[in-house]
Amino acid sequence: MTGGILVAINTRLNSDEIGYILEHSESRFLFVDKELFPLVEALNRGKMLTVVVDDSGQPDDPYEKFLSEGSEGLVEPWLEDEEEPIALNYTSGTTGKPKGVIYTHRGAYLNAMGEIIETGLANTTKYLWTLPMFHCNGWCFTWAVTAIGGTHICLRKTESSLIWDLIRKEGVTHFNGAPTLQVMLVNDPSAATLDHPVTVTIAGAPPSPTLLDKIKSLNFKPVHVYGLTETYGPTTICEWHHEWSNLNAEQQSLLRARQGQAYINSDLVRVVDENMDDVPQNGATIGEVVMRGNNVMKEYYKLPEATAIAFKDGWSHSGDLAVWHPDGYIELRDRLKDIIISGGENISTIEVEQAIVKHPAILECAVIAIPDEKWGERPKAFVTLKRGAYATEKEIMDFCRTQIAHFKCPAAIEFSELPKTSTGKIQKYVLRAREWEGKEKRIN
Numbered sequence: 001m002t003g004g005i006l007v008a009i010n011t012r013l014n015s016d017e018i019g020y021i022l023e024h025s026e027s028r029f030l031f032v033d034k035e036l037f038p039l040v041e042a043l044n045r046g047k048m049l050t051v052v053v054d055d056s057g058q059p060d061d062p063y064e065k066f067l068s069e070g071s072e073g074l075v076e077p078w079l080e081d082e083e084e085p086i087a088l089n090y091t092s093g094t095t096g097k098p099k100g101v102i103y104t105h106r107g108a109y110l111n112a113m114g115e116i117i118e119t120g121l122a123n124t125t126k127y128l129w130t131l132p133m134f135h136c137n138g139w140c141f142t143w144a145v146t147a148i149g150g151t152h153i154c155l156r157k158t159e160s161s162l163i164w165d166l167i168r169k170e171g172v173t174h175f176n177g178a179p180t181l182q183v184m185l186v187n188d189p190s191a192a193t194l195d196h197p198v199t200v201t202i203a204g205a206p207p208s209p210t211l212l213d214k215i216k217s218l219n220f221k222p223v224h225v226y227g228l229t230e231t232y233g234p235t236t237i238c239e240w241h242h243e244w245s246n247l248n249a250e251q252q253s254l255l256r257a258r259q260g261q262a263y264i265n266s267d268l269v270r271v272v273d274e275n276m277d278d279v280p281q282n283g284a285t286i287g288e289v290v291m292r293g294n295n296v297m298k299e300y301y302k303l304p305e306a307t308a309i310a311f312k313d314g315w316s317h318s319g320d321l322a323v324w325h326p327d328g329y330i331e332l333r334d335r336l337k338d339i340i341i342s343g344g345e346n347i348s349t350i351e352v353e354q355a356i357v358k359h360p361a362i363l364e365c366a367v368i369a370i371p372d373e374k375w376g377e378r379p380k381a382f383v384t385l386k387r388g389a390y391a392t393e394k395e396i397m398d399f400c401r402t403q404i405a406h407f408k409c410p411a412a413i414e415f416s417e418l419p420k421t422s423t424g425k426i427q428k429y430v431l432r433a434r435e436w437e438g439k440e441k442r443i444n
Contacts, residue, residue: 003078008134012422100301111232112143125150139233160188209253226259267293290315340369355403361389378411
């Protein structure tokens with residue numbers, strides 16, 4: 001209401017990355033928790049006013065003192081138009097420098113209302129912050145839970161045992177997170193079926209049917225959504241069809257793993273070919289997911305060329321590849337750069353990953369293309385085993401062949417910890433850079 005723009009900074013970045021965002025955003029105020037102050041202490045903050053939040057609630061707390069200096073009178077809004085910026089969110093920067101994504105008041109309001117409707121928030125909601133508030137402003141749940149009068153339960157760290165304790169102690173009704181978080185929770189020693197249902201909204205990567213089965217067995221109600229930083233967080237939802245309840249568990253999980261269609265207050269998304277024509281809704285033809293409307297960013301801050309590319313032909317281009325099913329739902333198959341073409345056959349890395357993680361010993365998996373003299377490209381899988389589990393490369397390969405066609409199965413498997421961004425996304429480009437080192441191109 002004072003005309004300021006919120007820049008929520010990823011708390012897991014290093015000092016140089018934070019310094020870049022502060023400089024690029026031209027921020028004038030910096031609010032920093034005492035625990036995180038060492039990250040900014042050495043930065044040249046110029047004339048920026050830094051307010052340290054000690055979280056004590058005492059009058060001598062710098063933040064409380066800062067608040068006490070304000071007027072007690074009503075604040076007259078500075079806004080002249082609802083399309084003015086409310087927030088500037090930086091992408092996780094998996095390639096190059098992070099881009100600043102501009103959110104408007106109108107877009108944030110609509111997305112917050114969409115979250116209330118689609119995830120069933122109410123004034124009885126007890127929302128646990130397993131999702132970082134810096135990530136798309138917590139998918140706009142920062143505003144949504146507040147707007148409906150729910151309760152925020154905050155965490156400093158996403159420790160799986162603590163999350164289980166709080167769910168039981170506080171009667172948590174909702175929490176959100178990427179599949180990485182869900183994997184951590186379902187494999188925690190504290191995991192056990194709850195005596196009350198908890199709505200779990202999942203996004204960030206397509207959850208495997210195996211993971212969805214485990215989530216449901218614990219009395220979690222999975223709500224699968226999909227979106228980008230550029231879409232204020234979630235913009236589509238896999239709304240459950242009542243007739244799906246009559247199917248067997250495996251069929252239900254496969255259907256629930258789809259990204260679905262647009263939120264009730266968003267424009268429908270499309271899947272298009274290189275000419276911007278809709279691909280057939282046959283569940284097989286792959287195209288790029290594009291979207292438009294109030295729930296799409298205004299622009300990239302100070303990057304007119306990148307903005308023009310992102311909005312080519314009047315639609316926001318996601319860079320995600322999907323198929324379009326006859327019922328109108330979309331289902332992601334890959335990133336544009338992640339598709340594997342082997343002997344003329346397209347292989348979806350996500351499909352291979354979902355087959356591999358069905359193996360009981362595997363915690364996480366990432367699949368990329370590697371060069372192959374005969375086939376051009378072949379899949380390679382990088383896997384992390386569960387604590388105390390054991391499996392050989394041959395065992396996993398043999399298992400994979402029982403799940404999907406042989407030509408889709410990995411040519412090699414490497415056991416390792418997976419590189420991730422600070423928001424939990426697996427950095428496939430790190431794996432690709434290593435496997436394609438010395439190659440002029442990363443297609444073969």
